Amino acid sequence: MTEEVKSDGKRSNAFVVSPQKRKMQKLAKNAGEALLLGIASFVAIIVLFIFYFVAVDAIPYFQLRGFTEFFTSTGWYPAGEPGEFGALAIIYGSAMVTLGSALLAVPMGIAAAVCLSDILPFSVRQYAKPVIEMLAAIPSVAFGFFALVILAPLLQSNGGPLLMWTWWVLAAPFLLLAVIVAADLLSARFAQEENRKKMALLLQSLFGILAVLVLYVVGTKLNAIEIITGTNALNVSIILSFMALPTIVSVAEDALQSVGRELREGSYALGATRAETLLKTVLPAASSGILAAVILGIMRALGETMVVWMASGNSSHIPDPWFNYLEAVRTLTATIAGDMGEADQVTGSARYHVLFAMGLLLLVISFFSNLVSERIVVRQRKILSGQ
Amino acid sequence: MQMRAEHKESAAKGSATATRDIYIPSERVAVSGGGTPHVVAKDFSIYYGDFEAVKKVNAEILSKYVTAIIGPSGCGKSTFLRAINRMNDLIPSCHTSGILRFDGEDIYGKLTDEVLLRKKIGMVFQKPNPFPKSIFDNIAYGPRLHGMNDRKQLEEIVEKSLRKAALWDEVSDRLERNALGLSGGQQQRLCVARTLAVEPEILLLDEPTSALDPKATAKIEDLIQELRGSYTIMIVTHNMQQASRVSDYTMFFYEGVLVEYAQTAQLFTNPKDRMTEDYITGRFS
Amino acid sequence: MNLGTRKILDNSFTAVGMGSIVVMALALLAVLTPIVYNGVGAVFFTGTIEHRTILYKEYGRGDAKTIETQTATAERYRGEAYRMLSDFEAEMEGMPFEASSRYRSQYAQVRAAMSSLLGPLPGDPTPMLTRFQYGQTRWEKAEEKLHEILYEKKWDYSDPTVMAKAFYVPRAEAFAGTMLAPLFGYLDRHLADMMQPEFTVYWGFFTDRSLDAHIFGGIWPEIQGTFFLAIGAMLFAFPLGVIAAVYFTEYAKEGFFTSILRSANSTLAGVPSIVFGLFGLAFFINTMKVSESKSVLAGSLTLAIMILPTIIRAAEEAILSVPKTYKEASLGLGSTKWNTIATVILPAALPGIITGGIISLGRAAGETAPIIFTAAVSVGSAIGIADVFSSPTPALSWNIYNLASEHEMACEIRHVQYGMVLSLVSIVLLLNLSAILLRAKISQKLKG
């Protein structure tokens, strides 16, 4: 850097260098960039390697046993002689806990994202964000431990009353709201202007009684439920929803933030309330970004290992009835983690390779979900930037 | 409109006949040691992709003089200025045609080391942009880059540069403080000092006062007066008073074309081109 | 709809949003509270003389004099109980067979519970396993054992429609009229005399090796293993990630190839952690053979791959947030591109890059699935730094799982599990907290 080429002596112009030096500079620059590119491509190479090495160990399984048993049978006896490798119940278990956690986390996550981006004042948001970050940071094994040691016994001993209270706390406000809205809508539809108030009051009390009845009946039903085992699909779904929430909230919030102020102001200017603005204008505009958030959140739940391994009960069967979340289930991730310990010694057997087959299945699902969510985000960015 | 067409014609003719192919100001004011062509443009065009932002400029910029560049927004002033020390290399789509010479050597030549070039041609930007380091480290940044590490020498250079930039008296007691703590005007003078520390021959100033208040602006203008005669200075400005106050020569650009280039006094009092006249009398924005 | 209803709907909408955030905060609280509360109990608790004896014998800590006197006192009270046992044994010898067999199984239970409470009873051979060589080290555990001695647990099957309920019958009733009858009252009265409880602060929990698979002792091997793995992962991933980020932000030309590279990055970020474990096993151990079998090196490499996308993203963001003017200024002064990156851009982006690094470090420390097949063992002592290339290591995350789910005395050592969980969560959260603070400081600095 320091030496200036004065060697040719004919000029004081130091910015023109000899052809050799220029060549060397170019060479060094290209070499440097190639090196950087090499390092940056490292990630792509790793991705290829992951697919390759998981597939290479997964394919022997399908060669040995074909596809039918894996995807259609529920018999999972890998240690048997001969072993059975029906993964249907396990795939079903994965789907079940993933769906369960999504049912809990998606509405809550979107509501929280909306709240963070549009409702809370900045001063409060400052404190809400670290809460979400901390929730995201807690190691999965700590969640698993909580599910196994605290939540499972709680569900097992007090499951019924717990369910009942949850139902009451959650359903009561919504039913109340439904009563008010229904009464309002109906009275507006069927009553004359002067009778409207009276009619609304009448309908409200009528619906109110109905709602209380529903609350009570369902509550007592729930109270009577006995939970056989606390390590079940419900337990895992609850915990997984905690883990998926931060992802959903942060990605959805980004999507909401990228919807411009103009859109919101336009809606307010037409006399919409905040809820109406958000529901009718902002959320639809951000919908694809929110969809991406949901996909990423679901992937987090599907790919989670420790919680399901510790607290799902690891029982390979399809619950009866199929939606019974109070039964133990078994998932793909937990099976890989749990069975490798024994399969490890028998490298080369179907028992070993079937676990890689499961890994491959997870990998493929996560790959496509990622692709889809990425596409969605890119598309939304394009739409919002008006291209 | 008509005028522009006419001008275009004449420019085209000029380059075609190539007798007196370079736009130079007719008369020269006296500045010691100045007056030789320092930067020479011949049919020099700059493109962003397909868009020709600066069109076939032919001009000589004289050494040790202050040359102002004026023109409406988007006419290519910054683009032209940044081409001189190849800052446009940062923009991938940007490329050039024609010739641009500095001290007789092609700036865009194959053998040009743009790093050494920029050392010779310093630049100060519209918004003051000190590094988030101490005042001392800001000024010493360039010399250190070019291999100077002796603390004594660095201290000398820092003091000399700050004095030249008329900032020494204000900051000599807090050289180790973060430069971001200075006022806007001080920051801009720091940026000038930082550039001077590399000992350039040419100073490019792109609207150096547009982000400053009148008082700070006055200081920068004083500074330019101080530096006149020691450096070749090119300054882009929107402020015509400023151009007439600080510069010896003025270039007027319109839509990428160098419309008129003359001694400042002459250009402002007696413009040859109707476009120039319209612009300096404020008939179009 | 009338305006009143719309207003109500609007407010309830707000309430739902707030409610969700409150639920999240409550979830965090619900998870953290028991972990913190019980985890603290691993260090601060009421310890018995057994605890002090173990510390003295196995770790060479504690005051020999006081331990001796306390042991003597405890032994005096225990002697009385032992005497009742041997009296009753003699009495049983003298009984007719049917009569004595009525007591035999219950008495065996009492003896087992007694030896679990106090350590091996006189006359018993010294047990092989350390866990049977000592009594209860913690007061609350001693009380539990006492309850086990005093009461027999029975199940009520009378109502077939509900699950059986447990209930307790005092053993004193079963042994009424025998020479063992006074034992129960005696134990109840003199438990403290026999155990010598004292408030204990056991910092050694973090720095001691474990004894007999964590039945006694501390968790140092796990803490050390976690640090080795996490720091090892950072050693690989951090430089790679930062360099890749520099490439993406400063050199990459937008195009097909770059978009492929970016896609690869987000794909890698989405790979389930257990698949990383499979890959680590198949690639690093079975194919590359970086080590015979599991090792810290293989685990670190696997974790490094896992955290790489996070680091790249954080570093990219940090670099992009450096004002463009810095770059222009530096280049304008005649600096080369590389020099500009090294002296201006990276220093300015450093806090942001470090923030990302810290968060990734926490992630690497907390993950379990990738190290199950590549690095973690359940029992083991702390390994030396030279062994990282060849030996596996215990690690907090893995051993929490192992102790809670697979340990044969999982219920007896909850305090150790809680202590481990608290340690892991504290490490991770402290790392995150420092990252949050660092970021707050950066944004303040950027504001001026």
Ligand SMILES: Nc1ncnc2c1ncn2[C@@H]1O[C@H](COP(=O)(O)OP(=O)(O)OP(=O)(O)O)[C@@H](O)[C@H]1O
């Ligand atoms: N990076 C770029 N890519 C494409 N076009 C550009 C780029 N930068 C500038 N241009 C275009 O080139 C033309 C000249 O721009 P330039 O910045 O040189 O104008 P200017 O005279 O400095 O204007 P101002 O007074 O507003 O600073 C404009 O039409 C502008 O839109």
Ligand SMILES: [Mg+2]
């Ligand atoms: Mg400009």
